[in-house]
Amino acid sequence: xxxxxxxxxxxxxxxxxxxxxxxxxxxxxxxxxxxxxxxxxxxxxxxxxxxxxxxxxxxxxxxxxxxxxxxxxxxxxxxxxxxxxxxxxxxxxxxxxxx
Amino acid sequence: xxxxxxxxxxxxxxxxxxxxxxxxxxxxxxxxxxxxxxxxxxxxxxxxxxxxxxxxxxxxxxxxxxxxxxxxxxxxxxxxxxxxxxxxxxxxxxxxxxxxxxxxxxxxxxxxxxxxxxxxxxxxxxxxxxxxxxxxxxxxxxxxxxxxxxxxxxxxxxxxxxxxxxxxxxxxxxxxxxxxxxxxxxxxxxxxxxxxxxxxxxxxxxxxxxxxxxxxxxxxxxxxxxxxxxxxxxxxxxxxxxxxxxxxxxxxxxxxxxxxxxxxxxxxxxxxxxxxxxxxxxxxxxxxxxxxxxxxxxxxxxxxxxxxxxxxxxxxxxxxxxxxxxxxxxxxxxxxxxxxxxxxxxxxxxxxxxxxxxxxxxxxxxxxxxxxxxxxxxxxxxxxxxxxxxxxxxxxxxxxxxxxxxxxxxxxxxxxxxxxxxxxxxxxxxxxxxxxxxxxxxxxxxxxxxxxxxxxxxxxxxxxxxxxxxx
Numbered sequence: 005x006x007x008x009x010x011x012x013x014x015x016x017x018x019x020x021x022x023x024x025x026x027x028x029x030x031x032x033x034x035x036x037x038x039x040x041x042x043x044x045x046x047x048x049x050x051x052x053x054x055x056x057x058x059x060x061x062x063x064x065x066x067x068x069x070x071x072x073x074x075x076x077x078x079x080x081x082x083x084x085x086x087x088x089x090x091x092x093x094x095x096x097x098x099x100x101x102x103x
Numbered sequence: 104x105x106x107x108x109x110x111x112x113x114x115x116x117x118x119x120x121x122x123x124x125x126x127x128x129x130x131x132x133x134x135x136x137x138x139x140x141x142x143x144x145x146x147x148x149x150x151x152x153x154x155x156x157x158x159x160x161x162x163x164x165x166x167x168x169x170x171x172x173x174x175x176x177x178x179x180x181x182x183x184x185x186x187x188x189x190x191x192x193x194x195x196x197x198x199x200x201x202x203x204x205x206x207x208x209x210x211x212x213x214x215x216x217x218x219x220x221x222x223x224x225x226x227x228x229x230x231x232x233x234x235x236x237x238x239x240x241x242x243x244x245x246x247x248x249x250x251x252x253x254x255x256x257x258x259x260x261x262x263x264x265x266x267x268x269x270x271x272x273x274x275x276x277x278x279x280x281x282x283x284x285x286x287x288x289x290x291x292x293x294x295x296x297x298x299x300x301x302x303x304x305x306x307x308x309x310x311x312x313x314x315x316x317x318x319x320x321x322x323x324x325x326x327x328x329x330x331x332x333x334x335x336x337x338x339x340x341x342x343x344x345x346x347x348x349x350x351x352x353x354x355x356x357x358x359x360x361x362x363x364x365x366x367x368x369x370x371x372x373x374x375x376x377x378x379x380x381x382x383x384x385x386x387x388x389x390x391x392x393x394x395x396x397x398x399x400x401x402x403x404x405x406x407x408x409x410x411x412x413x414x415x416x417x418x419x420x421x422x423x424x425x426x427x428x429x430x431x432x433x434x435x436x437x438x439x440x441x442x443x444x445x446x447x448x449x450x451x452x453x454x455x456x457x458x459x460x461x462x463x464x465x466x467x468x469x470x471x472x473x474x475x476x477x478x479x480x481x482x483x484x485x486x487x488x489x490x491x492x493x494x495x496x497x498x499x500x501x502x503x504x505x506x507x508x509x510x511x512x513x514x515x516x517x518x519x520x521x522x523x524x525x526x527x528x529x530x531x532x533x534x535x536x537x538x539x540x541x542x543x544x545x546x547x548x549x550x551x552x553x554x555x556x557x558x559x560x561x562x563x564x565x566x567x568x569x570x571x572x573x574x
Binding site (some may be wrong): 010011014015016017018019020021022026029030033034036037038040041043044046047049052053054055056057059064066079080081084085086087093095096097098100 | 167202205206297298299312338341342344400402403406407409410417422424425426427428429432433434435436437440441442444445446447449451454455457458459461462465466471472474475476477478479480481482484516520533557
């Protein structure tokens with residue numbers, strides 16, 4: 005069983021504002037879904053290595069050469085941001101006193 | 104002209120013989136969309152100008168007797184998670200309602216290079232999260248074979264567009280069954296390629312260790328033609344590889360089909376089981392050898408899948424922050440901007456999965472959920488490797504039940520997750536998997552799922568063609 009406080013805590017970690025109804029609904033949903041996930045605990049995996057990728061992937065590298073970016077394309081990407089200044093994205097202060 | 108009866112080769116022949124023009128093919132697609140889409144709602148946007156430009160270019164090539172691409176004049180639909188330069192890409196979410204793609208996905212470049220006609224973007228569960236296309240922020244898509252029922256998901260719009268004869272082929276994306284399930288529900292052929300076979304550059308990501316792009320078509324032949332166009336290594340997707348195993352000596356008499364007993368147990372609707380067993384029997388009559396195999400860890404696959412899916416999704420969707428692109432609602436602080444933008448623009452299932460993933464990855468739970476799920480993935484992969492020592496392909500149902508009614512599973516997220524029970528293993532283990540129509544039960548289509556070792560799509564197409572020819 006997951007508590008209401010846990011739901012509120014996870015929502016904050018996930019940067020999601022929830023309504024009161026959503027909190028109630030998710031508390032119920034998570035309890036049944038996590039209950040279902042519990043099936044894995046019955047399986048002995050002591051000597052099993054975790055598989056992070058389904059195909060053996062090695063580091064894929066490229067030549068360390070400078071690649072020219074098309075300034076018009078870069079500007080197009082920046083233009084998607086809701087707030088910008090001289091080609092930079094503008095955000096609220098990151099290191100402030102807010103909680 | 105009816106698109107519903109035309110295959111890719113018919114189109115090529117018709118263009119060469121000047122029976123019809125590419126412009127007429129584009130018009131036939133638009134006219135089917137105008138007639139059927141008000142009810143079916145397969146499309147979120149119809150790209151008439153783009154398709155007509157492409158059609159004019161094809162018609163010019165025909166007039167100049169130039170060589171045509173493999174998909175010349177073929178009306179093609181794209182799941183709305185696939186970027187087309189200058190066209191909106193919403194991924195079925197309010198978060199990207201006004202997002203216009205700044206570049207083409209690699210698969211789109213390839214379709215354009217093959218002279219396809221891109222007729223529009225199709226509806227989907229928000230960010231691919233769902234099995235019914237009911238989780239779209241822009242309304243549900245109806246199954247063209249029975250409008251009271253879902254087309255399956257998450258690529259339900261792509262499947263519905265082909266089943267309704269609005270497009271001849273479509274691309275979808277499959278993270279845990281999102282191509283194979285709608286193919287099964289709409290009576291189509293759908294391929295989830297081997298992980299790495301098709302580039303994901305320019306695809307809106309859900310769970311990066313599972314996602315693959317693949318085709319929908321009415322026939323195995325068309326599905327293979329599209330796959331050959333889109334596959335291959337791409338420097339812009341480091342996980343892509345160039346590999347395809349050929350088997351020029353295919354004979355149904357030499358085919359060993361593994362039938363995992365775990366795919367026919369509790370939870371399988373007997374009417375679906377009967378169609379699948381009947382098809383397997385016919386394959387045996389045609390000369391194939393049926394071998395009972397066991398995938399013992401398949402009972403853990405769905406739980407492991409949803410832990411990995413939600414964990415990777417929670418990380419992938421962190422990019423929607425109200426700062427860079429997409430929906431933004433400015434708050435008084437940076438934190439408030441995040442909370443408000445994400446809280447307002449994400450739908451219920453997306454929030455649910457982001458939170459489940461955040462929980463599974465959080466301190467104290469990481470080992471019990473995420474690492475545990477990765478270990479199950481290892482065991483499952485070993486199960487399949489062992490089975491493929493004895494057999495060439497593995498066959499079973501795509502879905503445990505028939506296409507369900509709209510609204511039937513929307514109140515119970517776990518019931519919706521269980522729809523994916525037979526499809527997620529191929530994603531967890533990277534294997535290619537084909538859904539091919541096997542017959543009908545209660546007048547609704549049932550798909551047979553075929554799985555093969557990595558990069559043996561070729562074998563799936565050959566075996567799939569035999570299934571297709573069974574009567």
